[in-house]
Amino acid sequence: MGNEEAVFFSRVLTELTLSFHIIYATIGVGIPLMIMIAQWIGIKKKDDHYILLARRWARGYVITVAVGVVTGTAIGLQLSLLWPNFMELAGNIIALPLFMETFAFFFEAIFLGIYLYTWDRFENQKKHLLLLVPVALGSAFSAVFISIVNAFMNAPQGFDIADGQLININPLLAMFNPAMPTKVTHVLATAYMTCAFVLASIGAYRLLKGSNHMYHKKALFLTMKLGFLFSITTALLGDFSGKYLAEYQPEKLAAAEWHFETEEGAPLILYGVLKDGEVKYAIKIPYALSILAHISPYTEVTGLDQFPKDEIPPLYIHYLFDIMVTIGMLLIFLALLYCVGIWLKWRFVLSKWFNWLIVLGGPLSIIAIETGWWLTEVGRQPWILRGFMKTAEAATTSDHVDTMLLLFSGLYLVLGIGSIVVLSRMFHKNTVEQELADQGLEKAGDSL
Amino acid sequence: MNLEIIGISVLWIFLFGYIMIASIDFGAGFFNAYSTLRGKQQILTKIIHRYLSPVWEVTNVFLVFFFVGIVGFFPKTAYFYGTTLLVPVSIAVILLAIRGAYYAFTTYGGLKHKRYVYLYGLTGLFIPASLSIVLTISEGGFVTMEESGPVLHYWTLFTSPLTWSIVLLSITAVLYISAVFLTWYSHKAKDSSATNLMRTYALVWAMPAILTATGIIVELRSHNPQHYERIMDLWWLFSLSSLLFIGTVYLIWKRKNYGIAFGLLTGQFILAFFAYGISHYPYLLYPFLSIYDSFTSVSMAVALIIAFIAGLGLLIPSLYLLLHLFLFNKDYVEGKRKDYA
Numbered sequence: 001m002g003n004e005e006a007v008f009f010s011r012v013l014t015e016l017t018l019s020f021h022i023i024y025a026t027i028g029v030g031i032p033l034m035i036m037i038a039q040w041i042g043i044k045k046k047d048d049h050y051i052l053l054a055r056r057w058a059r060g061y062v063i064t065v066a067v068g069v070v071t072g073t074a075i076g077l078q079l080s081l082l083w084p085n086f087m088e089l090a091g092n093i094i095a096l097p098l099f100m101e102t103f104a105f106f107f108e109a110i111f112l113g114i115y116l117y118t119w120d121r122f123e124n125q126k127k128h129l130l131l132l133v134p135v136a137l138g139s140a141f142s143a144v145f146i147s148i149v150n151a152f153m154n155a156p157q158g159f160d161i162a163d164g165q166l167i168n169i170n171p172l173l174a175m176f177n178p179a180m181p182t183k184v185t186h187v188l189a190t191a192y193m194t195c196a197f198v199l200a201s202i203g204a205y206r207l208l209k210g211s212n213h214m215y216h217k218k219a220l221f222l223t224m225k226l227g228f229l230f231s232i233t234t235a236l237l238g239d240f241s242g243k244y245l246a247e248y249q250p251e252k253l254a255a256a257e258w259h260f261e262t263e264e265g266a267p268l269i270l271y272g273v274l275k276d277g278e279v280k281y282a283i284k285i286p287y288a289l290s291i292l293a294h295i296s297p298y299t300e301v302t303g304l305d306q307f308p309k310d311e312i313p314p315l316y317i318h319y320l321f322d323i324m325v326t327i328g329m330l331l332i333f334l335a336l337l338y339c340v341g342i343w344l345k346w347r348f349v350l351s352k353w354f355n356w357l358i359v360l361g362g363p364l365s366i367i368a369i370e371t372g373w374w375l376t377e378v379g380r381q382p383w384i385l386r387g388f389m390k391t392a393e394a395a396t397t398s399d400h401v402d403t404m405l406l407l408f409s410g411l412y413l414v415l416g417i418g419s420i421v422v423l424s425r426m427f428h429k430n431t432v433e434q435e436l437a438d439q440g441l442e443k444a445g446d447s448l
Numbered sequence: 449m450n451l452e453i454i455g456i457s458v459l460w461i462f463l464f465g466y467i468m469i470a471s472i473d474f475g476a477g478f479f480n481a482y483s484t485l486r487g488k489q490q491i492l493t494k495i496i497h498r499y500l501s502p503v504w505e506v507t508n509v510f511l512v513f514f515f516v517g518i519v520g521f522f523p524k525t526a527y528f529y530g531t532t533l534l535v536p537v538s539i540a541v542i543l544l545a546i547r548g549a550y551y552a553f554t555t556y557g558g559l560k561h562k563r564y565v566y567l568y569g570l571t572g573l574f575i576p577a578s579l580s581i582v583l584t585i586s587e588g589g590f591v592t593m594e595e596s597g598p599v600l601h602y603w604t605l606f607t608s609p610l611t612w613s614i615v616l617l618s619i620t621a622v623l624y625i626s627a628v629f630l631t632w633y634s635h636k637a638k639d640s641s642a643t644n645l646m647r648t649y650a651l652v653w654a655m656p657a658i659l660t661a662t663g664i665i666v667e668l669r670s671h672n673p674q675h676y677e678r679i680m681d682l683w684w685l686f687s688l689s690s691l692l693f694i695g696t697v698y699l700i701w702k703r704k705n706y707g708i709a710f711g712l713l714t715g716q717f718i719l720a721f722f723a724y725g726i727s728h729y730p731y732l733l734y735p736f737l738s739i740y741d742s743f744t745s746v747s748m749a750v751a752l753i754i755a756f757i758a759g760l761g762l763l764i765p766s767l768y769l770l771l772h773l774f775l776f777n778k779d780y781v782e783g784k785r786k787d788y789a
Contacts, residue, residue: 003596058789059556066552069505070545073512077541080519084530084597091523092744096751099520103759106509110766113502114773117780120787134766171751397596398534411542415549422557429558 475626481569
């Protein structure tokens, strides 16, 4: 296998692993907080519906965590197996957050085991809830540390290179790089947002499929409120991300926005297609790109004309950007409409078609997560470490990457199908109504 | 003591932790499958699940900790081992993934079929076998430096008696460690039929474990004489380890103090594992990579060690709590508590 092929297959395998892992990782980061909120409300309101909600979410959560753990192990090792040159360099500079991530994850793993197996052990339920705090913190910090490594790949700092040697390595400076604040917060907020909409989607689906139980209505209202909160946060952070890009990675912003020529008062291009180098059918919002990039509508935004041709990311990332932002906006609107609708007793938010829209919100938010990661990863190309190492220089020289790609594709297929089958069987067999009756849970309010 | 030694010691301790708890896990899966095959699953399955359920996730983290740590402390290993280990480690990862996920699917998801039990049992033997290849490669003689970078020679590797000795040792050690631990655990759970069965397995696997371990030292004599010399210099550590082995077997044979027997076994493996590690010094990959020429910068090493100490401050109390609530909780071990979500 030539080196070009090794690079190609390494890229495909990494992309596949990340695309698969990120679904489970996102759920893994967000769900503990949702469980915590539900259990807390249950204890406060003395409402068994919320307690059961937390309990059932926790049971499903274990399955997703298991897949997240093993695919996380896979990507952790693949970084060294597929990108040995990059990891040798990265190991010297950004090993600290990678190392701390294992601690955060360790912490989460220990307390998740404890939390799951002590549901009825304590008289005081608050003690049990307390055991979930390290799980939520551990998973959030795992995300923080890993996002820091990714931020470093986008805005490397904390070292110098003299005569091909790394000198003046400062691990903390490398961690607190300019990309870090927006990257970390955006990852966290979108994880919570996605989990809220995925759980809302499940609730809405149950309501559509015949169950009219108060339990599902409470679940839906709670998760839609959380979804609204976190999607607004995400939008705000997205705006900050734009400002970060304009300052530190202008080529990524310019490629994502199809901003070819440097100009003042730049318009924002939404949608459209690129034909023979020309943008067609696009919506142009005057001054919007200048506002996104630098707050003021008249400032100059750097275009792709300022960069050498071989350092420009692929232009198709614009479509990824469009998909991500459109889904984000739709979900904010949907959640807002639902929450206001419940508050003002609008009938249509309880209708079938509206519930179907909420069901759609779950898969859509996952698609937004995927396109977001593709956008940021492809948007960094041709670099693996921006300005220092190109992706093509980083890959392995091993001959067997294509075979490994086949093996891992098989693995993800098995895990994907397995987890879906197991999750759906788990909740179909043991319905909410049945479980409420079995456990004699009656303390529950009749209103939202 | 210099930073290099501190770094490798930290990693070696975690690798030891992984070997012990993963062995218990892998062996348990195998014994469970074997007893199912023989129609005796009712004896072992419950005991094994009771032990594994709250801790299985923790096992994996020890491994992650080791490979993240080694890239941190010795970044050059990413280049040498990363390039050469693509196939064996990918296979191990795939097996680990199937094993981990299907454990969760069957335990928490109610997926019940005998074929998963067998799958789970077999991966428990294949994973240590494929991971142990890394130790074999580290002895040198299987990797050469080509123009494109380091290349692993599979033919030499798979025709070497050393490779197969180490594979055999990994399997026998897994079964022996696991059997001794589960004898103790079943005894604590007051389950006499499981105790008897596991005791028999422990005695059965004791001799193969010690024989394969001795076999490797003999193999090294011709494969890597320099390493063999260094092992001979440490003969007293290996002898001490053998004494502890005899102690474990004696106690198990006499059916008393299973807890102490497991303690002695831990001591035996600590001594042997660290004696092996010391004799391997200073090489990470003979003769290309030593802990000195692959070490990270001082600032990174200090940062990692500080993070490590802070991390341990969090982990040790948490691990204690985990063991206190499950492994050392009488009601839980005896199966009197059903508190699962």
